Amino acid sequence: MQQIKPSTSGGSTHRFSWSCLRCGGWLPSFKPITRTVVDRVVPYIPETSVYFFDRVSRGALDLAAQASASGAVVMFEPSGRGDMKLFKEALELAHIVKYADQRMADLAGNDTADNLRLEIQTLGSEGLRFRLPRNRRKPGWRTLNAAPAPNVRDSCGSGDWCTAGVLSKLASRGVQALDDATVASVTAALKFGQELAAWNCAFEGARGGMYAQPQAVAVRSDLLPGTSHVTTQCVDNGVAADLVSCPRCDVA
Structure with a gap:
């Protein structure tokens, strides 16, 4: 459950609770992929252009290896x-690695992974920086300022929207598309992802924009920051409690 509260600076802050609002019991948390799931998914791997994961487990890495071997882009956002040991293996498998400087600044410039095509380090309100290790002429860091977000209600999920935008531009044809990308096209893809992140800030919740403006999934330019006028509606705890599916007290 995400809880949004006004901040002293005039914006908002959010935190997450893992307890049910009705019964107080713990809500289900992450569980790693099982071998059964891996075996069930493997036949579909050849049709996959992108494999994304943000937590390491043996099953997740097995699927990443299969996807990579089939020509898919593997993106790891820890x-x-x-x-x-699994974390190191994940870095070695990934074609794209994206992480926040507040959490994992020590990952910057890790050249041990031969597969790595694009490294992205997010810098919060200051934007991001990226580098292309395989670009022999210009392998160093490049910085992009954050896209303006004129209507900030909640920043939750903005990093995920940025990732989705980048992948939609660079990975639609698998790793071959990523290899064909120029510095200019990578920069444009990252800026597009930043625009989606800024757009998302106008809504409450990580998927608020999807529900309020479902046509935005088609990525129309008139729905991006600076050109859209969006509204959202808060729900109190009484309403939110009715939307929670809790295995302890759900009677449905």
């Missing part, structure tokens, strides 16, 4: 390190 939410934490977990098992260090």
Whole structure:
């Protein structure tokens, strides 16, 4: 459950609760992919252009390896390190790695992974920086300022929207499309992702924009920041409680 509260600076802050608003019991949390799921998914891998994961597990890495072998772009956006052996393997498998400087600044410039095509380090309100290790002429860091967000209600999920925008521009044809990308096209893809992140700030919740403006999934330019006028509606705890599916008290 995401809880949004006004901040002293005039914006908003959010935090997450793992307890049900009705019964107080713990809500289900992340569980790693099982071998059964891996076996069930493998036949579909050849038709996949992108494989994204943010937590390491043996099953997730097995699928990443299969996807990579089939020509898909493998993107790793770590939410934490977990098992260090698996974490290192994830970095070696990934074609794109994206992480926040506040959490994992020590990953910057990791040249040990031969697969790495694009490294993205987000810098919060200051934007992001990126580098292309395989670009022999210009392998160093490039910085992009954050896209303006004129209507900020909640920033939750903006990083995910940025990722989705980047992948939609660079990975539609798998790793071959990524290899064919120029510095200019990578820069444009990152700026597009930043625009989606800024657009998302106008809505409450990580998927608020999808529900309020479903046509934005088609990425119309008139729905991006600076050109759209969007509204959202808060729900109190009584209403929110009715929307929670809790295995402990759900009677449906």
